[in-house]
Amino acid sequence: MIFYIFMPVLLLITVIVQTTILDLFTFGLFSMEISLVIAIYAGFHLDTLRGGLLSLALGFFLDCLAGAIFGLYAFLYLLIFFLAHIVADRVYREKPALVASFTALCALLKGLAIVVFYHSFFGADILSALPKIYLPQAVVLGALSPLLFKLFHRFGVFLHAEDTQPAQRI
Amino acid sequence: MLIPRKYQSIAVAAILLIVSLTMLSYGTARLSETGFVRKIVLEAAAPIQDAINIPLQSLYNGWNRYLFLVGLEDENRRLGRLNAALTAQLNLYREEHLEAERLRKLLALKGNFPQRAVAARVIDRARAPLFKTLLIDKGTVDGLQAGRPVLSDQGVVGRIIEASWHASRVLLLTDEQSNIDGMIQRSRAQGILQGAGAAGCSLKYIPRTEEVLEGDAVLTSGLTGIFPKGLLLGVVTVVSGGNGGLFQKIEVAPAVDFDRLEEVLVLTPDVKPKP
Numbered sequence: 001m002i003f004y005i006f007m008p009v010l011l012l013i014t015v016i017v018q019t020t021i022l023d024l025f026t027f028g029l030f031s032m033e034i035s036l037v038i039a040i041y042a043g044f045h046l047d048t049l050r051g052g053l054l055s056l057a058l059g060f061f062l063d064c065l066a067g068a069i070f071g072l073y074a075f076l077y078l079l080i081f082f083l084a085h086i087v088a089d090r091v092y093r094e095k096p097a098l099v100a101s102f103t104a105l106c107a108l109l110k111g112l113a114i115v116v117f118y119h120s121f122f123g124a125d126i127l128s129a130l131p132k133i134y135l136p137q138a139v140v141l142g143a144l145s146p147l148l149f150k151l152f153h154r155f156g157v158f159l160h161a162e163d164t165q166p167a168q169r170i
Numbered sequence: 171m172l173i174p175r176k177y178q179s180i181a182v183a184a185i186l187l188i189v190s191l192t193m194l195s196y197g198t199a200r201l202s203e204t205g206f207v208r209k210i211v212l213e214a215a216a217p218i219q220d221a222i223n224i225p226l227q228s229l230y231n232g233w234n235r236y237l238f239l240v241g242l243e244d245e246n247r248r249l250g251r252l253n254a255a256l257t258a259q260l261n262l263y264r265e266e267h268l269e270a271e272r273l274r275k276l277l278a279l280k281g282n283f284p285q286r287a288v289a290a291r292v293i294d295r296a297r298a299p300l301f302k303t304l305l306i307d308k309g310t311v312d313g314l315q316a317g318r319p320v321l322s323d324q325g326v327v328g329r330i331i332e333a334s335w336h337a338s339r340v341l342l343l344t345d346e347q348s349n350i351d352g353m354i355q356r357s358r359a360q361g362i363l364q365g366a367g368a369a370g371c372s373l374k375y376i377p378r379t380e381e382v383l384e385g386d387a388v389l390t391s392g393l394t395g396i397f398p399k400g401l402l403l404g405v406v407t408v409v410s411g412g413n414g415g416l417f418q419k420i421e422v423a424p425a426v427d428f429d430r431l432e433e434v435l436v437l438t439p440d441v442k443p444k445p
Contacts, residue, residue: 016215020222024230048179052186060193064211070197075190082183121198 003050008057014038015061030137035062036110037145039077040103041152043084044093055081069117076113080106096146104142108134269432275323276435283398286440287321288312292432293337302345302365304328306434309336313438317396321435325402325425326350326390330436338436342428343403344371351394352403354380355387363388363403363422371404373420380418382409388422398437 015035022032035058042051059074067073083106091098111134118124173181196205273289280287290312294305308314310333320327320340328342329350341348348365352373359380361373373388386406392399408421 012211012215013218016218016222020219021226024226048182052182056186056190059190061211061215063193063197064208065215069194070205070208071190071193071195072197075194078186078190 004053007054011035011038011054011057012061015058015065019062019066026140030133030140031066033107033137033141034148035059036077036080036107037103037141037148038152039081040084040099040106040145041149043081044088044099044149045153048085051081051085052078069121072114072117076110079113080110083109096149099146099149100142103145104138107138107141110134111137272323272433276433279321279323279435283437285398285437286313288314288436288438290314290338290434290436292434295428302328302342302348302367302428303331304340304342304428304431304434306338306340306436307336308436309334309338311335313440314338314436315439318439319397319401319437321401321437322426322431322433324427325404326397327426327428327431327434329396340434343426344368344424344428350397350403351391352388353391354382354406355389356383357381357386360391360393361417361420366421369421370407370424371422373406373422374417376418376420377416378411378418382406382418382420384409 018032018034022034026032039055039058042054045051046054055077056074059072059077062073062077063070084102087093087102093099108130111130115126115130115134118126276289280289288308290306290308292304293307296303296305304320304327306320314330314333316330316333318330320329326343328340328345328348330338331341332339343350343363343365344367345365346367348363348371350363351360352363353360354373354376357380359376359382361375363371363373366372376382384406388403388406390397390399390401390403402425404422404424406420407423408419410419
């Protein structure tokens with residue numbers, strides 16, 4: 001239960017911190033999207049309901065605070081979550097190289113999806129954003145993701161601690 | 171539970187996807203509208219963003235100020251150098267503008283005479299108290315020769331006393347050796363304007379019967395043929411009876427400020443061809 005109570009607040013704070021503080025470290029070149037790594041982590045470690053809700057909420061907050069088109073991040077984050085969820089059952093998900101490469105791939109796919117979406121709906125030609133923005137973002141997020149996964153794991157243990165029921169005496 | 175456990179995950183995924191697609195279609199259809207839930211999120215986020223941004227902004231400003239101070243000394247030096255260079259450039263332009271103004275006046279004067287006039291630059295001034303001369307940068311090569319009148323836009327400067335190929339010496343009308351035929355403009359009384367050194371000039375041989383007033387203009391009379399008639403020589407400053415003699419004692423201040431003279435016009439003997 002604690003998950004559903006604290007999750008929205010924590011996710012909102014995460015997105016705020018991401019859009020205000022973390023983006024400073026990249027000097028405005030690209031966005032340090034920790035939220036994307038969280039969605040992938042959720043795909044690897046959480047069930048469909050929890051992870052799906054978490055990804056949807058993350059995307060929704062990002063849409064509210066930093067998105068130009070409402071619903072785009074929510075949709076993409078949900079897709080990334082499902083992709084990670086499908087992959088998680090078929091690979092050894094604790095391997096740092098896999099985590100890093102999968103995160104980088106997801107970041108690139110997300111960038112490509114945004115470019116395609118803008119091109120299809122608005123006729124905007126932002127293909128140059130792929131090598132300029134999304135490629136460095138994918139590299140940085142990929143490199144950071146194993147470390148972030150460890151951090152999320154510790155935090156996840158703390159969140160689940162109160163949900164676990166003590167074994168009943170027989 | 172209505173849905174079998176086996177299909178629950180698929181059902182949840184489908185519902186979430188439908189929700190997200192609904193949000194996206196709503197977002198693309200109404201780009202400019204802010205929905206109610208979105209407004210709540212923005213309202214909730216604003217104070218947190220503000221709380222984060224205040225110290226962040228202070229930090230950012232502090233860092234910027236530090237960087238600014240680090241660069242300030244270099245910037246100051248650079249601006250100092252730039253200022254010196256621009257001041258020098260400005261002075262040059264100002265100087266050239268003033269020179270152009272003076273030359274324009276000389277050019278206007280040049281058209282008043284039938285003779286060919288040569289513009290020359292003053293390159294030296296004799297500092298000795300007795301000899302009041304100037305050195306100009308034109309000589310016999312340019313058609314100048316001894317005795318030729320030298321003028322400025324203010325009036326008569328003097329005459330050439332010696333000329334080499336590319337330089338000439340000009341005897342100023344204030345030199346005691348200088349004698350120029352002159353007349354009072356108002357009364358047309360004629361006399362000789364003689365140099366008096368530091369005192370300026372004195373107009374001689376004006377009879378006591380002629381009325382001369384302070385402030386009267388003294389012009390060249392054109393009698394000797396060296397100076398054209400009607401050029402301004404100076405202005406009467408003092409008039410006295412001359413201790414019972416035949417002539418009055420008249421002091422004249424030269425029209426030309428010799429200390430500030432930079433360009434002059436010399437009239438040559440050649441007559442300009444008529445257009």
